[in-house]
Amino acid sequence: MIKKIFKWLGFLLLIITVLAGSFAAYEWNADKPIRFRSFVDREVLKMAFESPETLTSLGFLESIGITGHNAELDDASLAKADEMYVKLKTVHKTLNAYDDENLTEADRLSKKIALYLLDFAKDSEQFRYHNYPVNQLFGIQNGYPSFMEAQHQVNSVADAENYLSRLEKVKHKFNQELEGIRLREEKGIIPPAFVIERVLEEMNNFVDKPIEENILYSSLAKKMSDSENISADEQQQLLAKAKNNIKTFVHPAYQSLITYFSNLQAKATNDDGFWRLPDGDKAYASALQFFTTTNYTPQYIHDVGLKEVERIQNEILTILVEQGYDTSQGFSAAIESLAAQDSFYYPDSDEGRAQILKDYQVILDEIDTGLDAVFRIRPKAGMEVTRIPEFKEKTAPGAYYQQPAIDGSRPGRFFANLYDIKATPKYSMRTLAYHEGIPGHHFQIAVAMELEGLPLFRMFSPFTAYVEGWALYSEYLAWEMGFQDDSFDNIGRLQAELFRAVRLVVDTGIHYKKWPRQQAIDYMKSNTGMAQSDVISEIERYIVMPGQATSYKVGMMKILALREKAKTALGNKFDLRDFHDVVLKNGAVPLDILERFVDRYIADTLAN
Known part of the structure; x- marks a missing residue:
């Protein structure tokens, strides 16, 4: 890992410093470096070096004795933001100056992804204050x-x-x-x-x-x-x-x-949706485009959500009937009956919360040892579970993932919210651990950071539909592999998927259909069976992050559709390990580009 750090960042900086006037220095200072890869990596490095907080987070300079950035904070001024938008326009112009015919296939893909991001930045600059x-x-x-x-x-x-x-x-x-x-x-x-x-x-x-x-x-x-x-x-x-x-x-x-x-x-x-802001409808459409990497309209996403909510609820009700639960009063009453059982919860104490963290780690260690049948590519970085800091857990989400440090000094971390003990039923823990940890975010994000030959910007590309779609797909995959063979664990999985389907409805409901906050809370509460504290936290999250919540289900549905497409086309030549390689080995990408990868995989496999 240290060797890769020097190769990516520290070594490049040292070479430029020592070999002033050399080819390396030219590549660093030229308006248009000779090598395309030199240009895109250089621009990322320059942005990183202008952000002391990013440098601290990446943790690579400390390994070569450079620590002065740790005394500084980022420049958060409007002038600095203006400067960034001007810089992005210059980068866009230079990227287009590289002729596709003179680029390798890998560089053409990187150029396409970079232009996708830069084009969006240009188009959405008019909404830069809509947050x-x-x-x-x-x-x-x-x-x-x-x-x-x-x-x-x-x-x-x-x-x-x-x-x-x-x-x-x-x-x-x-x-x-x-x-x-x-x-x-x-x-x-x-x-x-x-x-x-x-x-x-x-x-x-x-x-x-x-x-x-x-x-x-x-x-x-x-x-x-x-x-x-x-x-x-x-x-x-x-x-x-x-x-x-x-x-x-x-x-x-x-x-x-x-x-x-x-x-x-x-x-x-008390109006909460983006519709109430100047050009709010356009700003929301832009947010949906960014987070889903599609051109889906708010109405289409809303309708898909309604259909998926009905389908998943029916699957949950079927399991509940098999387990002897009364479902005659409807979905909400049945889920509330399930959630009311004390046996599904840990003690509301420091000891109970400590046991939750230990059990999460056991779940992750267990699945980590059982994935060889479906994965070839795996991250080298470790994975640990920790509690969301208590000072912010009341308003924080139920869980989140933090990427490992590049130099290996910090593993990937799954942060669990333990504020409300009733928000952590035992039957929901497996699917949450698979989503945030293994094989979810940890596999996708840590693998991307460790890939050889990938431009730096592609290791951290912010394509939420891909990133969150993979994590939600991972929940489904773990169930397929038998890690949630307990009926109640499967209900936990389905509830998690239902939760993401409901998001399609409430996010568009709030920002497009002008739902008030309470209507969205009531809909999510009655259709998920989630704890009230989690429902409120989630709805309030969607209000301040319009569009982001729709990316999970959109991304998952696309990955599953692409997998089915490959299985149908390849028959007995289909290997799930190969499919996962295709999905993971190029880092995060827009969904249409992911489909191109899968189409090529199908064609290449059929040709062999």
């Missing part, structure tokens, strides 16, 4: 402490001093974020009233907590105590500085946001 940078789900107010806790490593006094520097500089970054938020207010893009209520509650709780209990303080204390390179006296001195920096810089930064949003409340309304 809520600070909301109950994400934003600087919870992203900053999460980043410091999860990404900023402290193995020396110098690392701790960099940590202190970032505590100082957060006030400036908060002011930069406020600049963009105020511009959105001028344009009439104001978050719904509940969003403002949620973020004010979150931020007030953050500043009201004693500094010693603040995650920025406690995280630094733990990291230093775990290090063998920082003496007890040094730790005390550094923690005293951290306490002062939190009081002097961090708390005032949060207070500036608190004051702003408190004043903004009077302008907020």
